[in-house]
Amino acid sequence: MYNFEVEKPTSIADAVAALSADEAQALGGGQTLIPTLKQRLASPSKLVSLSGIAEMQGMRLAAGSLCIGGATSHATVAAEATGSYPALAALAGGIGDPAVRNRGTIGGSLANNDPAACYPAAALASGAVIVTNAREIAADDFFDGLFTTVLEEGEIVTEVRLQVPEAANYQKFVQPASRFALVGVFVAKFANAVRVAVTGASEEGVFRWSEAEAALSSNFSADALEGLSVAPEGMMADIHGSKAYRAHLLGVLTKRAVAAAA
Amino acid sequence: MTKVSMTVNGKPAQAEAEGRTLLSSFLREELGLTGTHVGCDTSQCGACVVHVNGVAVKSCTMLAIEAEGADVATIEGQAAADGTLNIIQQAFQDHHGLQCGFCTPGMVMSTAALLQENPKPSEQEIREYLEGNICRCTGYHNIVKAIMAASGQDVSAIAAE
Structure with a gap:
């Protein structure tokens, strides 16, 4: 690791100034x-x-959304979101x-x-708003391909506001060495729509499976997914799973998530 | 270089650190506490697990500067001053929960964190909690037994094989 200086600001304003x-x-x-370093x-x-910034820690419920400080640990979400958003707590507890x-x-x-992380699937399926020091970004606009987001240089995620669905479930097929998702599917059922977000599968990173969303919005049951599939083209392939394997797996996991949430 | 101060095993400790100095290097090389082992240095194996402010962390994946002012517990602080092993360490010895011993400091520190959260874990819960601690001797079975014993549970409930 090459050497670097470390600053430990205690406010978002100081962090943004240091990042300039x-x-x-x-x-x-x-x-x-x-x-990586x-x-x-x-x-x-x-x-x-960012770990010493008190205003980026913890979580609160506001207007049907669970608002989580950007510096909140997975362990805290796993322990404290069990009542307010159990599927999210379970996801955090499996990272x-x-x-x-x-x-x-x-x-x-x-x-x-x-591209194989769990939280992007939760944010996308929950229709989250990602709050930064500068603006609010809809999760649908936030992710921009592998390891890329629309965040500008020096912009930090200060809070994540996840809409709490009526029912939700995350199914993760664990890659046993890395413990990342070989494929992970987050299904969230809202009053007027269902959102399905898939991680670990696409070459473009996390994505919404719109055909499954449409089918589940009219009939929220695993049967509604019968006959639906994602084309293997565009899926990732590595020694752990081919494109076809991942495409198949995401269908299976979506059915399991719906069955568990329904 | 920056002066970094923390409490280690209940005693104040202070030494110089670079920005890039890892907590594991700080403990081992600056404070001479070589009980914390560095196995993989990629946060996979868990040999370097210590507690920072009461929770388990992989000290190879935390900067020393980030532990400024923190309360750090390492394997050296687990036994009593006269060398008497604590209940977890004694259980590891009684149930042969170590072979080469390289992973043991991390196993003991992870176990201490587990039993703080969950004083009577099931076999399944133990195995899940130790997901981030790898034993290169593959001696998991007796480690699980030792943890069952340390938490006052019936060890015979665990299958022999």
């Missing part, structure tokens, strides 16, 4: 960034730690392992947009 420096980079829980895949001259969950944060996960 050349080659400064925000540090959430570091569970992806620190391994070790491999010298990034070499910022300054890291701005990585307990020690990773104590450090990793929701804002860091969304900003990183790993």
Whole structure:
């Protein structure tokens, strides 16, 4: 790891000011960034730690949305969202392992947009609003391909507002070595629509499966998905699963998620 | 270099650290607490697990500077001052929960965190909680037994094989 300075601001304003420096980079829980730095895949001259900013911690319910501070750990969401949004709490409790969950944060996960991460699926299926120091971005507009979002240089995720659905479930087929999703499907049923978000499958990163959403919106049962499938073209392929395997798996997981949520 | 201060195993500790100094390196190289092992250095194996402000973290994936002012607990603080093993360590010894011993510091620290959250975990809960702790000797069976014993549960309930 090349050396860098570390700043530990205690307010969002100070963090944004610190991030305006050349080659400064925000540090959430570091569970992806620190391994990346070790491999010298990034070499910022300054890291701005977001973990000491009290206004980015914790969660509250407001207007039917669960609003989670960007620096809130997966462990906190897993423990504290069980009443307000159980499917989200279960998702957070399945990320990585307990020690990773104590450090990793929701804002860091969304900003990183790993194509196999769990939180992007939850944000997209929940019709979340991603709040930054500068603006509010709909989850539908936020993700922009592998490891890419529409966040500008120095812009940080300060809060994530997830609409709490009537029913929801996340099914993750775990890649056993990395504990990321080989494929993960989040199904969220709202009063007037169903949203289905898929992670770990597409070469473009997290996406909504609109055909499944349309079918489930008129009939929220696994049977409604009979005959629907996603074309293998455009799916990721690696030693763990081919394009066809991932395309098949996402159909199976969607049915399981609907059955579990219904 | 920055001066970093923290409480380690109940005692104040202070040393110089660079921005990039990992908590694991700080503990081992600056404070001489080499009980915290670095197995993979990629946050997969869990040999480096310590507690920071009461929760388990992988010290190879946290910067020392981020632990400024924190309360850190390592394997060195687990036994009593006279060397008497704590209940988890004793159970690992009694049930042969270690072979080469390399993963043991992390296993013990993860177990301590588990039993704080869940004083009587089931076998399944133990195995899930230890997902981020890898034993290169593959000696998981006796580790699970040791944790059942440390939490005051019937070890014979675990299958022999």
